[in-house]
Amino acid sequence: MRLTRLGAGLPLLLAALAGYFLFPDYLTLFTSLFILAAFALSYDLLQGHAGVVSLGHAVFFGTGAYTAALLAAHGVQEPVTGLVVALLVSGLLALLLTRLVVVGNDLTRLLITLGIGFLMLEAANQARWLTGGADGMSDFTMGPVLGLFRFDFAGETAFFYSLAVLVLVYAFLWRLTTSPFGLALRGIRENVRRMPAIGAPVSRHLATAYTISGGIAGVAGAVLAQTSNFASLDMLGFERSAEVMMMATLGGTGSIPGVVLGAAGFSYLKDALSAVSPKYWHLGIGLVLMASVFVLRGGIAGGFTALLRRLRGRA
Amino acid sequence: MARTEWHPGRVGRRTVLLGASAAAGLPLARPAIAQERKLVVGVVLPLSGTFADQGKNYEDGIKAFQKVNGTKVGNITVETVMRDDQGPASGDLSRRMTQELIQRSRAEIILGYSFTPNAMSAASLLTEAKRPAIIINAATSVITERSPYFTRISMTLPQLSASLGQWAAKSGIKTVYTIVSDYAPGLDAETWFTKAFEAGGGKVIGGARTPVSAMEYSPFLQRAIEAKPDAVFGFNPGGDVSVAFMKQTKERGLTEAGIKLLVTGDVVDDNLVPAMGDALDGVISALHYQVELQNPANQRFLSAFREVAGANAVPSYRTVQGYDGMALIYHALQASGGKTDAESIMNAIKGARLDSPRGPITIDPATRDIVQNIYIRRGQRLGSGWANIAFETIEGVKDPAK
Numbered sequence: 018m019r020l021t022r023l024g025a026g027l028p029l030l031l032a033a034l035a036g037y038f039l040f041p042d043y044l045t046l047f048t049s050l051f052i053l054a055a056f057a058l059s060y061d062l063l064q065g066h067a068g069v070v071s072l073g074h075a076v077f078f079g080t081g082a083y084t085a086a087l088l089a090a091h092g093v094q095e096p097v098t099g100l101v102v103a104l105l106v107s108g109l110l111a112l113l114l115t116r117l118v119v120v121g122n123d124l125t126r127l128l129i130t131l132g133i134g135f136l137m138l139e140a141a142n143q144a145r146w147l148t149g150g151a152d153g154m155s156d157f158t159m160g161p162v163l164g165l166f167r168f169d170f171a172g173e174t175a176f177f178y179s180l181a182v183l184v185l186v187y188a189f190l191w192r193l194t195t196s197p198f199g200l201a202l203r204g205i206r207e208n209v210r211r212m213p214a215i216g217a218p219v220s221r222h223l224a225t226a227y228t229i230s231g232g233i234a235g236v237a238g239a240v241l242a243q244t245s246n247f248a249s250l251d252m253l254g255f256e257r258s259a260e261v262m263m264m265a266t267l268g269g270t271g272s273i274p275g276v277v278l279g280a281a282g283f284s285y286l287k288d289a290l291s292a293v294s295p296k297y298w299h300l301g302i303g304l305v306l307m308a309s310v311f312v313l314r315g316g317i318a319g320g321f322t323a324l325l326r327r328l329r330g331r332a
Numbered sequence: 333m334a335r336t337e338w339h340p341g342r343v344g345r346r347t348v349l350l351g352a353s354a355a356a357g358l359p360l361a362r363p364a365i366a367q368e369r370k371l372v373v374g375v376v377l378p379l380s381g382t383f384a385d386q387g388k389n390y391e392d393g394i395k396a397f398q399k400v401n402g403t404k405v406g407n408i409t410v411e412t413v414m415r416d417d418q419g420p421a422s423g424d425l426s427r428r429m430t431q432e433l434i435q436r437s438r439a440e441i442i443l444g445y446s447f448t449p450n451a452m453s454a455a456s457l458l459t460e461a462k463r464p465a466i467i468i469n470a471a472t473s474v475i476t477e478r479s480p481y482f483t484r485i486s487m488t489l490p491q492l493s494a495s496l497g498q499w500a501a502k503s504g505i506k507t508v509y510t511i512v513s514d515y516a517p518g519l520d521a522e523t524w525f526t527k528a529f530e531a532g533g534g535k536v537i538g539g540a541r542t543p544v545s546a547m548e549y550s551p552f553l554q555r556a557i558e559a560k561p562d563a564v565f566g567f568n569p570g571g572d573v574s575v576a577f578m579k580q581t582k583e584r585g586l587t588e589a590g591i592k593l594l595v596t597g598d599v600v601d602d603n604l605v606p607a608m609g610d611a612l613d614g615v616i617s618a619l620h621y622q623v624e625l626q627n628p629a630n631q632r633f634l635s636a637f638r639e640v641a642g643a644n645a646v647p648s649y650r651t652v653q654g655y656d657g658m659a660l661i662y663h664a665l666q667a668s669g670g671k672t673d674a675e676s677i678m679n680a681i682k683g684a685r686l687d688s689p690r691g692p693i694t695i696d697p698a699t700r701d702i703v704q705n706i707y708i709r710r711g712q713r714l715g716s717g718w719a720n721i722a723f724e725t726i727e728g729v730k731d732p733a734k
Contacts, residue, residue, distance in 0.1 A: 042436045045428050142515070151420070151515040151544075152472060153449040155456065170460045171435065245424040247453040252424075295379040295416040296387075 025274035026187060033180055044172040046288055051179040052241045054280035055186045057264040058273065059233035064262070065271035066194050067226045068206030069119065072127050072258050073134030074234055077107040079253025081235025083141070086154045086248035094160030096178065096243045100236055107235020112228045119223040130258075137253050153249030154242075168244065175244035182240050183277075186233055191273055193229070202226055267309050268316045275318025282317060367407045371672055373661060374439030375414045376429050376454075377468070378446050383419035385571075386446050386650055389603075390468050393647070393654025394443070396636040397662075405665040408672070410658075413437045417450050426450035427457055434461050440672050441466070443657045446650075448472040448516060455479040462674040464664075464681065466657045469650060472516055473733035476700050481674065483681050483700040485660055486653045487620045489517050490524035490733040492596040493567070495706040495726050496618040497525040500563060500594055501532025508594070509561040510539035511552050511577075513568045518544075521567035521596055524732060529565075537561055544569060547576045553584040556591070563592035566599060574599045575607045582611035592616060597720070600711065603648045605718055612711030612718045620704050621649040621690040622720055633689035649690075656688050660695070691725075701731045 036047050056078055063069040081103035088099045117129055141148045148154060161167040166174045193199055201222050204212050212219050242248040251257065260283070268279015286305060290298035313320040375394065377387040394412060403410050415433060417426035426445065433439040434457075442458065442465035445451035451470040455478035458465050467475060467484040476482045500508065508529060512518035518541065526536045538559045540552040546568075556564050564586060568574050578600065581593055597619020605612060623634070623646065633655055637647050660681060665672070667680035682697035691705040706729045709720035 042432075045431050045435075049424075049428060145516075151449065153452055155452040155478070158456075170431075170457070172431070241424060245427050245453065246456050247424050247427060247449075249424065249449050249453070251420075251422055291380070291416050295377075295414050296384065297380070298416070299380055 026191065029274055029277055030184065037176060041171075044176045046284065048172055048175045048179045048244055049241075050281050050284045051176075051183040052237050052244070053261075053264060053284055054277045055179075055183045055240070056234055056237035057261050057268070057276045057280040058186055058190055059230045059237060060261045061265045061270055061273070061276045062190060062194070062202075062226055062230045062233070064265055065276070066199060066206065067202040067223060068209075069223065069227070070123050070126055070262075071118070071130040072255070072262070073130030073132075073137075074230075074261055075253050075255070075257035076130075076134050076137045077111055077231040077234035078238035078241075078257060078261075079137070079141070079248075079250075080107045080110055081238030082242035082248040082252045083148055083154070083238075084235065085239035085242040086157055087147070089159055089243070090154065090157035094158060095164065096159055096162050099243060100182070100239050103235045103239035104232045107238070108228050108232030110235075111231020112224065114231075115224040115227045118227060119220055131255070134253070134255055134258055138250060138255075141250055141253060148248070148250075151250060153247055155247045157246070159243050159246060168246075172244075179240050179244060182236060186236070187273060187277065190233075194273070198222065198225070263306060266316060267306065269318025269320075270316065272316075272318035275316055275321075278317045368409070369407065370409045370411055371441070371665070372433075372437055372439045373410060373412045373658075374430065374433030374437060374442045374444075375412050376417050376426055376433070376442065376444030376450070377414060378419040379414065379416035381418050383446065386469075386648075387416070389648045389650035390444075390446070390654035390657075392637060392641045392645075393651040393656075394658050395640045396633065396651070397655045397658035399639060400632055400636045401658075401662060405662050406670050408665055408670055410661065410665070412443075413439060417444070417446075420447035420449055422450070424453055427453040430454040430457055430465075431461075434463055439463070441661055441677065443654075443661065444468050445470045448475060451475045451482070452478060455482065458482070464674055464677045466660055466681075468653050468657050472520060473731055477734075480700075481678065483660070483678075483695055484702050485657045487702065487704070488731040488733065489520045489567075489596065491620070491704075491706060491729050491731055492598070492618045493521040493525040493565075494528035494732045495708070495729055496565070496594055496596065496616070497528030497530075497534075498532055499616075499618070499708050499724065499726070500565075501529050501534040505529075505534060505562045505592065505594075507535050507537045507561040508563050508565050509556040509559045510536060510565045511549070511556060512539070512541055512566070513544045513546075513573075514541035515544045515569075517569070518567050520733075522565075525565050525567075528732070542568070545573060547573065549577050549580045550584060553580060553586065557584065557586065557589050560589075561591060563594050566593065566595045568599055570598050570601055570604070574601075575604055578608045578611040578615070582613075587614060597622075597707075597709065598649070600720055601648050601650075602720070603646050605646075605720070609718060612720070613713075615711040615720075617709050617711070617720055618706050619649060619709065619720070620706055621652045622707060622709060622722060623647060624719065624721060625690065625707075627689070627691060629687045630689035652689050656686065656690075656693065659686050659688065660684060694728075696730060699731065699734050701734065703728055703730050705729065 060074045084103040084106045085099040168174045201217050264280040264283045269275030290301040379387040415429040445467050446469045448470045458481045459479045464481050469486045471489045473488045512522045593615045595617050597617040600617050664677050664680035668676040684695045686693050693704045706726045707722040708724040709722045
């Protein structure tokens with residue numbers, strides 16, 4: 018298990034680097050894909066590992082985006098500093114919200130996170146003096162990364178910057194989910210009633226997972242705001258929360274490389290279909306999602322596992 | 333070709349790769365006749381989701397223009413590449429689409445942006461890439477100041493609401509109650525109506541701000557009626573929301589209470605009129621276009637539009653904006669003598685005069701914003717249906733916010 022996870026990370030990284038050389042015109046698409054993958058990974062720590070569903074995860078993504086944008090607008094233009102602050106702010110927000118979220122069952126969680134999402138959206142909309150309301154925030158400039166690399170038009174800096182963030186998130190989550198803490202989370206997912214019996218502090222574990230997950234989502238949001246020089250309400254909206262759930266499901270929830278592939282597949286599909294038919298591409302997305310649930314049980318990762326098993330059985 | 337512009341003097345592995353692939357394609361890529369060339373106009377519109385109908389309107393306008401005028405300007409073939417930005421809830425997507433159009437599709441001019449955030453998010457990108465962009469709709473005043481490459485072909489809300497405020501004060505209306513949607517354009521509308529109306533001697537005696545997607549206006553209208561103003565000024569984001577607003581003003585009996593209704597023209601967009609029906613009776617609105625305008629340019633536009641969209645289709649003011657956006661691009665290409673670099677195009681655009689279906693329009697060379705006639709219209713019966721009929725023209729209106 019451990020080996021396959023680490024093993025899948027290297028080919029993915031190589032594929033990303035190959036993309037840089039093979040498709041130099043698609044760097045912005047890759048960048049958005051890396052950001053979404055990091056966001057999807059943060060969400061999957063909750064759904065895939067701890068078994069906590071949420072329809073409001075974009076709240077943290079958006080908080081990170083606004084934090085980074087506000088920092089840059091008020092003079093702190095170095096992106097990595099922005100990332101760290103976004104991590105702390107979003108993590109803190111998640112910590113404050115844990116008590117509301119970790120109580121109850123899946124249904125109440127879905128409703129509560131949905132409600133928090135709507136509240137945050139409206140709050141950001143009303144706080145025009147801070148967030149620019151419905152117009153979004155674009156009145157800031159980003160400095161060079163670490164004072165060295167300027168964000169360029171072709172998106173090369175943004176490409177490596179977001180890839181670096183994704184690699185860090187990937188490695189951190191891989192380490193985290195294979196640690197005893199990760200095992201405890203899986204225990205909670207499988208049987209939440211039994212965990213206290215073996216002395217595991219369930220709500221503290223969930224609070225930790227939720228805080229980490231929120232913090233990472235904030236980092237992903239911050240990268241988006243920094244690389245696109247823009248923060249807007251949609252970044253905390255429901256659609257983004259729903260999308261991240263779709264990406265995790267498509268990729269295979271609970272599998273780190275699977276979720277990365279899911280995010281990649283989802284963004285590629287969106288881009289390709291919307292280029293083919295700017296009007297009817299939703300139809301294609303819908304069909305693929307439905308097919309993936311019926312045909313690929315366990316998502317892309319599940320499909321891979323099944324394929325490997327079959328190959329082995331034949332040999 | 334364009335890549336080297338952004339990285340002068342830089343020779344990296346990718347440049348080598350690119351050079352190699354370009355060399356391989358060279359015998360095929362060389363054009364047959366040296367002067368003939370293609371110009372890509374990148375079009376960014378909401379083509380899917382809630383606002384897809386708006387995207388369709390602009391698209392019809394763009395197609396209608398090319399139907400009348402062909403695809404060639406001199407020896408330049410103008411080709412459009414459309415991308416979907418999915419409406420206002422996706423600001424960063426419109427930026428990415430713009431970047432991809434410039435980089436992948438080699439777009440030299442951008443036309444699009446139906447919503448303010450979408451235009452705002454692309455601003456710094458356009459400045460960096462030095463690509464002229466024509467705003468097809470986004471109406472918040474400040475946008476054109478965000479990039480020197482922006483030009484607006486649509487209108488600004490202050491243009492409409494200040495014209496209406498000015499007219500109201502002049503026509504004997506003394507007191508007004510305002511009902512606007514609670515978001516940036518709504519606040520713009522409220523501010524500029526109030527300014528112009530009070531400058532003309534009127535008084536705004538109260539107001540309400542309603543949630544952007546609200547479908548229930550009875551409580552706000554009730555409060556308005558109790559305030560006993562001479563008129564109510566309304567603004568909301570169009571579509572179903574505006575249909576609901578208009579119908580409820582009728583149900584609540586605004587007219588019976590002796591209160592006039594004033595709205596910006598986008599609220600009673602021509603293509604919403606059939607759904608509003610008799611709620612339109614006597615409603616005063618201000619807009620920069622209407623179907624019934626009598627001028628040769630409008631006749632040409634309408635016949636081309638009906639060829640594209642069907643004989644019974646009703647164009648929106650948005651359709652005209654799409655049509656005029658293309659007209660401005662053609663005009664610029666002619667005026668620049670076929671030069672397509674950003675400076676030549678921008679110089680040709682600044683101060684451009686066009687014979688639009690909405691009447692004569694000019695681009696203010698200082699602000700790159702549109703100067704145009706604003707028509708004051710009254711809703712009345714026309715044949716078996718209802719229509720907004722212009723009864724007064726305010727000529728050459730600039731954006732009052734600049």
